Amino acid sequence: MDIALSRVQPWQSENGLQGISEPHLTSTTFLDLFRIEGFVATCRQLVGHGPRLRHCSALRTATHPRASDPDARLTDQSTWDWHRDFQPDSIIRQSKAGSHLTSQAVVAAAYLTKTTAELGATAFLDGTHVLAGSYRDLTGVAPFVQPEVEAGSVVLFSEALMHAATPVTANGARYAVLTWMTAPWFGGEAPAPFGVDRWVDSGLRQIFTAPRFGDSEP
Numbered sequence: 001m002d003i004a005l006s007r008v009q010p011w012q013s014e015n016g017l018q019g020i021s022e023p024h025l026t027s028t029t030f031l032d033l034f035r036i037e038g039f040v041a042t043c044r045q046l047v048g049h050g051p052r053l054r055h056c057s058a059l060r061t062a063t064h065p066r067a068s069d070p071d072a073r074l075t076d077q078s079t080w081d082w083h084r085d086f087q088p089d090s091i092i093r094q095s096k097a098g099s100h101l102t103s104q105a106v107v108a109a110a111y112l113t114k115t116t117a118e119l120g121a122t123a124f125l126d127g128t129h130v131l132a133g134s135y136r137d138l139t140g141v142a143p144f145v146q147p148e149v150e151a152g153s154v155v156l157f158s159e160a161l162m163h164a165a166t167p168v169t170a171n172g173a174r175y176a177v178l179t180w181m182t183a184p185w186f187g188g189e190a191p192a193p194f195g196v197d198r199w200v201d202s203g204l205r206q207i208f209t210a211p212r213f214g215d216s217e218p
């Protein structure tokens with residue numbers, strides 16, 4: 001474990017989740033995600049603009065304290081915290097018919113451990129990035145998907161897609177880094193790491209620049 005990181009006290013909740021907000025300010029290891037070849041370019045294509053970092057969280061999800069209690073209904077999907085930050089009409093755009101859709105808020109979920117349905121794989125209602133409504137309206141209409149991925153995988157999804165964090169019910173823990181990448185006018189909230197203005201990689205530097213408002217130049 002990174003020495004600087006070992007001094008940070010994570011926040012925690014009663015369901016086995018611990019987290020560190022904006023871990024890139026504590027350990028430069030977290031900047032490696034942005035240096036993966038094609039990562040920034042992929043985010044630029046999905047967001048439709050040079051992306052800005054809105055938030056980053058490093059998460060550890062341990063086995064749920066009630067994993068062996070059937071009354072806790074942990075595998076009942078309706079008990080999960082289904083949500084999305086934006087309705088589709090707020091952030092989904094298509095510049096011309098036939099071109100690909102963009103989402104002005106995209107989450108990159110980097111899983112550092114193998115992730116399965118029992119080990120906290122994020123769940124989605126497929127296709128809801130273009131469907132308005134609440135979880136209750138959309139469940140049963142939109143297909144449920146829960147990608148099971150190997151350690152080192154990154155799943156990118158729109159913040160207009162209905163999704164839920166899921167409990168770890170097996171023995172083990174899920175380690176993941178969630179990074180919210182957004183269009184320039186509402187990203188740039190996450191503090192920039194020290195010395196960012198001296199970085200030579202302009203794509204990487206731009207991720208940490210202030211949000212763009214009004215007449216400011218792109």
Ligand SMILES: O=C(O)CCC(=O)C(=O)O
Nearest residue numbers: 120121122163164165166
């Ligand atoms: O931890 C996860 O699997 C997803 C969490 C998430 O996207 C959120 O809380 O907004």
